[in-house]
Amino acid sequence: MSHSDARYRFDNFIVGSGNRLAVAAARAVAESPGATYNPLFIYSGSGLGKTHLVGALGHLALELQPELRTIYLSLDEFVEQLHASISASETEAFKKRYHTVDLLILDDVQFLTGQRETQSEMLRLFTALQGSGRQIVMTSDRPPSEIADVDERLLTRLAGGLIVDIGAPDYETRIAILRSKCEERGLHFRTGVIEELARVEFGNVRELQGALNRLAAYQALGQQSIGAPDVRMIVGSQGTSSITIPISKSSGEFQSFLSDVAVAVAQHVEGWKARIGEAIAYWGGEGYRTALLERALQLEIAPDVDQLIAGYSAAVDHLRTLEQRATAVDAALGANEVFRDPERVNDAEELTERALAGHTPPVGPSPAFARESFEVGASNEMAVRVADMVIADPGRKYNPLVLHGSSGVGKTHLANAIGNEMLNLSGGAMTVSCVGAQTFIDELIEAIQDGTLERWRARYRAADALIIDDVHFIAGKERTQDELFHVFNACYDAGKQIILTSDRPPRELGDLEERLRSRFDGGLVVEIAQPDRDLRAKIYARQFLQRERTATDDVIGYLADRPVSSVREIIGTVHRICAAADVAGETISLSFVRLELEGAATAPAPARAPSDERMDPFFLDDEKIVWDWPDITARLIEEMR
Amino acid sequence: MARPSGPPRAGGASNRSASHGTLSLVNYSTREITCKIVYYGPGRSGKTTNLHYIYGQVPEDRKGTMVSLATQTDRTLFFDFLPLDLGAISGFSTKFQLYTVPGQVYYQTTRKLVLQGADGVVFVADSQARQLEENIESFQDLHANLAEHGINAREVPLVIQYNKQDLPKDLILSVPELEDALNFRNVPHYEADALHGPGVFETLRGISELVLKRLSAGTSGGR
Numbered sequence: 001m002s003h004s005d006a007r008y009r010f011d012n013f014i015v016g017s018g019n020r021l022a023v024a025a026a027r028a029v030a031e032s033p034g035a036t037y038n039p040l041f042i043y044s045g046s047g048l049g050k051t052h053l054v055g056a057l058g059h060l061a062l063e064l065q066p067e068l069r070t071i072y073l074s075l076d077e078f079v080e081q082l083h084a085s086i087s088a089s090e091t092e093a094f095k096k097r098y099h100t101v102d103l104l105i106l107d108d109v110q111f112l113t114g115q116r117e118t119q120s121e122m123l124r125l126f127t128a129l130q131g132s133g134r135q136i137v138m139t140s141d142r143p144p145s146e147i148a149d150v151d152e153r154l155l156t157r158l159a160g161g162l163i164v165d166i167g168a169p170d171y172e173t174r175i176a177i178l179r180s181k182c183e184e185r186g187l188h189f190r191t192g193v194i195e196e197l198a199r200v201e202f203g204n205v206r207e208l209q210g211a212l213n214r215l216a217a218y219q220a221l222g223q224q225s226i227g228a229p230d231v232r233m234i235v236g237s238q239g240t241s242s243i244t245i246p247i248s249k250s251s252g253e254f255q256s257f258l259s260d261v262a263v264a265v266a267q268h269v270e271g272w273k274a275r276i277g278e279a280i281a282y283w284g285g286e287g288y289r290t291a292l293l294e295r296a297l298q299l300e301i302a303p304d305v306d307q308l309i310a311g312y313s314a315a316v317d318h319l320r321t322l323e324q325r326a327t328a329v330d331a332a333l334g335a336n337e338v339f340r341d342p343e344r345v346n347d348a349e350e351l352t353e354r355a356l357a358g359h360t361p362p363v364g365p366s367p368a369f370a371r372e373s374f375e376v377g378a379s380n381e382m383a384v385r386v387a388d389m390v391i392a393d394p395g396r397k398y399n400p401l402v403l404h405g406s407s408g409v410g411k412t413h414l415a416n417a418i419g420n421e422m423l424n425l426s427g428g429a430m431t432v433s434c435v436g437a438q439t440f441i442d443e444l445i446e447a448i449q450d451g452t453l454e455r456w457r458a459r460y461r462a463a464d465a466l467i468i469d470d471v472h473f474i475a476g477k478e479r480t481q482d483e484l485f486h487v488f489n490a491c492y493d494a495g496k497q498i499i500l501t502s503d504r505p506p507r508e509l510g511d512l513e514e515r516l517r518s519r520f521d522g523g524l525v526v527e528i529a530q531p532d533r534d535l536r537a538k539i540y541a542r543q544f545l546q547r548e549r550t551a552t553d554d555v556i557g558y559l560a561d562r563p564v565s566s567v568r569e570i571i572g573t574v575h576r577i578c579a580a581a582d583v584a585g586e587t588i589s590l591s592f593v594r595l596e597l598e599g600a601a602t603a604p605a606p607a608r609a610p611s612d613e614r615m616d617p618f619f620l621d622d623e624k625i626v627w628d629w630p631d632i633t634a635r636l637i638e639e640m641r
Numbered sequence: 642m643a644r645p646s647g648p649p650r651a652g653g654a655s656n657r658s659a660s661h662g663t664l665s666l667v668n669y670s671t672r673e674i675t676c677k678i679v680y681y682g683p684g685r686s687g688k689t690t691n692l693h694y695i696y697g698q699v700p701e702d703r704k705g706t707m708v709s710l711a712t713q714t715d716r717t718l719f720f721d722f723l724p725l726d727l728g729a730i731s732g733f734s735t736k737f738q739l740y741t742v743p744g745q746v747y748y749q750t751t752r753k754l755v756l757q758g759a760d761g762v763v764f765v766a767d768s769q770a771r772q773l774e775e776n777i778e779s780f781q782d783l784h785a786n787l788a789e790h791g792i793n794a795r796e797v798p799l800v801i802q803y804n805k806q807d808l809p810k811d812l813i814l815s816v817p818e819l820e821d822a823l824n825f826r827n828v829p830h831y832e833a834d835a836l837h838g839p840g841v842f843e844t845l846r847g848i849s850e851l852v853l854k855r856l857s858a859g860t861s862g863g864r
Contacts, residue, residue, distance in 0.1 A: 170702075171702045199702065199703075201728045201729065203729075253698050253838070253842045254695075254698040254699055254700065254842075256842075257842050257845060257846055257849075258727055258730075260846050260849070260850070261727060261730060261735065261846075261849055261853065262730045262731065264849060264850050264853040264854070265674065265730045265731045265733060265735065265853055265856070266730075266731045267853075267857075268853050268854055268855075268856035268857040269667065269731055269733070269856050269857070270669075270856065270857055273667075273669040274669065274731070274732070274733075276669060276670075277669035277670055277672050277732075278672075278732065280669070280670045281670075281672055281732075290670070293670075294670050297669050297670055
C-alpha cells in the first residue's frame with residue numbers, strides 16, 4: 001500500500017522561496033516521524049509539488065527506518081477501503097490496519113467535505129494515532145479552515161500541527177526547475193532560451209513542464225535550434241492560463257495598478273466572448289479545429305453560447321467515439337484530420353463506416369458445439385467443472401484455461417461450448433473470437449501479405465474473449481508466436497478470458513517460446529482424459545438418441561465395455577452400426593451389433609446375406625475405412641466457413 | 642524582451658492594426674488584450690518623464706526594454722515606447738504599450754504615425770502659465786491628427802494630466818484655470834508631478850479604465 005513513487009525524492013525537488021518552509025517541514029517529519037510537526041498539513045494549488053513532496057517524505061522516512069509501517073494513499077482510496085470494510089463487516093481489521101501504522105500520508109483531503117461518516121472514522125483514527133505518537137501527513141488544495149462542512153473537532157485536529165503552503169515558484173526557482181528538467185531529459189537549448197521561458201509567469205510547475213515540452217518538440221521538429229526571441233511565440237498564450245494576478249515583488253503603485261486593471265478587465269470583458277474564447281483555448285489545446293467557434297466570436301450580438309458550446313463539445317464527443325471505433329479496426333486512422341474537425345463530422349462518419357465495412361469480426365465459436373450436449377464423466381469432470389466456472393465469471397477465475405488431451409476427446413467441443421455459453425450469458429453483447437491455430441496462422445500470413453496486419457491485430461484485441469483451438473500447431477512458428485504473445489498480453493491485461501486447447505500440456509510443447517509457455521502455464525492447465533466406461537455409455541446412448549434409434553441397455557453396455565481412445569471413435573462406431581442396420585433393415589440388437597463389430601467368425605448369429613448383396617462389404621471393412629481423420633472437426637468447420 | 646509590435650514605421654503601423662480593418666483591443670480567440678496608449682502634449686510637458694517614472698516602478702522580473710528612438714532615416718522618428726506585460730488577467734494575456742509623441746511642432750508626421758491605432762490618449766499639459774499657448778496648440782493638433790486617422794475625437798478615450806503642479810504657484814496656472822482653457826469636453830483630469838511620481842499612476846489608471854470599458858462596448862477600439 002505504501003506506493004510512494006520512487007521518482008519522488010527530495011534530491012530532485014527544486015527548493016525555492018515558495019516552498020522552502022514546506023520542504024524543511026517535510027524533511028524534519030521524514031527524519032523523525034511523530035516527533036516534530038504532527039499532523040503536517042501541506043496545501044497548495046494544483047501542480048506545485050504536493051504529491052512530489054509527500055512522496056519524497058515517505059521515501060526518505062522509509063530509507064531511514066526501513067521497518068517503519070507507512071501507508072500512503074489518497075483520501076479517495078481511504079474512503080473506498082472504509083466503505084469496503086463496512087460492507088464486508090471487517091471494520092475491525094480496517095481499524096487494526098490503520099491504528100498500527102507509523103506514518104500515514106493522506107493525499108487530497110479536501111474531499112472530506114460533507115463526508116460525515118468518513119470524518120468520524122478519521123477523527124477516531126487521528127486521535128488514536130496521535131495519542132501513540134504516530135505521524136500523520138496530509139495534503140490539500142486549500143487550508144483546513146477552507147474545507148467546507150468539516151466536523152469542528154476534526155478541523156482542530158487537522159489544524160493542530162503545522163500548516164504550510166507551497167507557493168508558485170519564483171523566477172529563479174523556475175530556472176532551476178527548467179535546468180534540472182533539461183538535464184534529466186538531455187535537452188539542450190541555446191543560451192537565453194531557458195531564461196526567457198522562465199520569464200513567462202506560469203501558475204504551476206506542471207504548466208511550466210508542459211511549456212518546456214512544447215519547446216523541446218518544436219526544436220525536435222525544426223532543423224534549427226530555437227532562440228530566445230522565439231520562446232514566447234511558441235509558448236504563446238499557453239503559459240498564461242492562470243486567472244490570478246501575477247504575484248511579484250513590485251512596488252505598491254505598479255501592483256495596485258495591476259489590480260485595478262484586473263478588476264476593469266474582469267468587469268468589461270464580454271462574458272459570452274470570454275467563454276467562447278475559453279472554449280477555443282481548451283479545444284484548440286486538445287487538438288481540435290475551432291473555426292466554428294472563431295466565427296461565432298465575430299458576431300455582433302451574442303449567440304446562444306450554451307447551445308453553441310454544447311453543440312461543439314457534443315460534436316467533439318461524437319468524433320472521439322468515431323475515432324475510437326475506427327482505430328479499433330485500423331490504428332493508422334487515428335492520425336486522420338477529420339477526427340479533429342467538428343465541422344467534418346459527416347466525413348468522419350463516412351471514414352469510420354468505410355473502415356468498419358472493411359473489417360470482419362473474428363470468427364466466433366461454432367454453434368454446433370453446445371454445452372448441454374457435452375457428456376460428463378469421471379475422465380473429463382474436472383475440465384467441465386472448470387469450464388463452468390469460467391463461463392460464470394469469464395476472465396477472472398482461470399485465465400488462461402488450457403485444455404489438453406489426446407485427439408478426439410472433446411477439447412474442441414468443450415472450448416467452443418464455453419465460447420457459446422459466454423455469448424449466451426452476455427446476451428450476445430460479447431464478441432468471442434474462436435479459431436483453430438491453423439486458421440490463426442493462415443490469417444496472419446494473409447494479413448502480412450495484404451499489409452492489413454494492424455487491422456488483423458485490432459480484430460483479436462477488440463474481442464472480449466479469445467479461444468484458440470489446437471494451439472500446438474504454432475510450435476516452431478516464430479512470427480505467429482510473436483503475434484500470439486502480443487494478442488495474449490493485450491487480452492490478458494484487459495481481463496479477457498483466454499482458452500487454449502492442445503494435444504499435450506504446454507510444458508511438453510516443443511519449439512514454443514518460453515515467454516508463451518510460461519503464460520500458458522500461468523492460468524490453469526487441465527486434462528481431458530480418454531473417455532471412461534461410464535462416459536462412453538452416456539455418449540453411446542446420446543448418439544443413438546440423436547439418430548433417433550433405440551439401443552437397448554445391453555447394447556450400450558456391450559459397446560461401453562469396448563475400449564476407445566476418443567469420443568470420435570464412439571461416434572464412428574455409432575455411425576457404422578446405424579448404417580449397417582439401415583442396410584440390413586434390422587433393429588439394433590446386441591447380436592446384430594456384436595456381429596457387426598466382431599465379424600461373422602465370432603458371432604453365432606446367421607450371416608445377413610442381403611446386406612452383402614446391396615452393399616460392397618469393402619465399405620464396411622474396418623481396415624479400409626478411416627474412421628478417425630485427424631482433426632476432422634476443425635477441417636469441417638473451416639470448410640463450412 | 643522582444644518588442645511585441647515594434648515602433649510604427651513610415652507607411653505602416655503597429656502590426657495588429659495593419660492587418661485588420663477594425664482595431665481589436667481584445668482578441669478572444671488568442672486570449673490577448675493589447676492596449677496602445679499614447680501620451681500626447683506639447684514639447685517638454687513631461688510625457689517621457691511619465692514613462693520613466695512608470696518604468697522605474699515596474700518590478701525587475703517583468704521589465705521590458707524602454708525604447709527611446711531617435712532615428713535618422715528618410716524621415717525623423719523620435720518617440721519613446723514602453724511595453725508593459727501585465728501577465729495573465731482573467732485568463733487574458735494582457736499587454737500595455739505606452740508611447741509618447743515628440744511634442745515639438747516640426748515632428749508632425751511622427752505624431753500622426755504614433756497616434757495610429759491608439760486605444761487611448763493621455764494629454765499631458767504643462768501647467769506653467771507661459772506654456773498655455775503651446776498646450777492649446779498641441780491639444781488642437783491632437784484633434785486634427787485624430788480626425789485625419791478617421792477617429793472620432795468625442796469617442797476616443799482621453800484623459801488630461803496637468804503636470805508640474807509642484808512648481809511654485811506663481812509660475813503655474815491653477816487647475817480650474819487649465820480646465821477652462823483645455824477641458825471643454827470635460828474628460829477626467831489629474832494633477833501630477835511626473836518627476837517625483839504623484840499623479841502618474843492615477844493618470845495611467847484613469848486612461849486604462851476608460852480604454853478597458855470599451856471591451857464591453859464592442860470590438861472596435863479606435864474608431
